[in-house]
Amino acid sequence: xxxxxxxxxxxxxxxxxxxxxxxxxxxxxxxxxxxxxxxxxxxxxxxxxxxxxxxxxxxxxxxxxxxxxxxxxxxxxxxxxxxxxxxxxxxxxxxxxxxxxxxxxxxxxxxxxxxxxxxxxxxxxxxxxxxxxxxxxxxxxxxxxxxxxxxxxxxxxxx
Numbered sequence: 001x002x003x004x005x006x007x008x009x010x011x012x013x014x015x016x017x018x019x020x021x022x023x024x025x026x027x028x029x030x031x032x033x034x035x036x037x038x039x040x041x042x043x044x045x046x047x048x049x050x051x052x053x054x055x056x057x058x059x060x061x062x063x064x065x066x067x068x069x070x071x072x073x074x075x076x077x078x079x080x081x082x083x084x085x086x087x088x089x090x091x092x093x094x095x096x097x098x099x100x101x102x103x104x105x106x107x108x109x110x111x112x113x114x115x116x117x118x119x120x121x122x123x124x125x126x127x128x129x130x131x132x133x134x135x136x137x138x139x140x141x142x143x144x145x146x147x148x149x150x151x152x153x154x155x156x157x158x159x
Contacts, residue, residue, distance in 0.1 A: 038153045056153070062118070
């Protein structure tokens with residue numbers, strides 16, 4: 001098996017679960033650029049995933065700390081869906097993905113890395129992006145630096 005180094009993942013692996021408080025509650029207090037927050041809405045914010053599955057991987061996060069979307073009223077989720085559509089539009093415009101994975105992992109057993117504060121993942125996908133490299137080559141490739149992606153996305157969310 002061949003390995004490509006991904007040193008930026010080490011921070012996630014060693015610190016997740018060891019930090020004080022909720023990552024998403026804490027990150028709201030930081031400045032927009034420091035936290036990779038692309039957009040701040042009324043009830044939700046859009047943040048670039050610092051440890052992405054693919055280029056442009058965004059998360060839509062409620063300001064309020066809830067473990068599951070069934071803890072909020074259906075009316076309070078409207079902004080999340082609008083931001084999901086805006087995210088898709090912006091990612092299509094800049095990165096031209098062939099598709100998207102959109103979803104939530106509710107609870108640790110379902111794969112939630114941050115299990116107590118639900119969030120919606122918007123993951124751009126390209127034909128053969130992960131299928132070939134991660135399955136056959138056991139390797140992940142990121143085409144852009146995260147700072148460059150953030151600069152592109154925050155500009156469009158602001159307009």
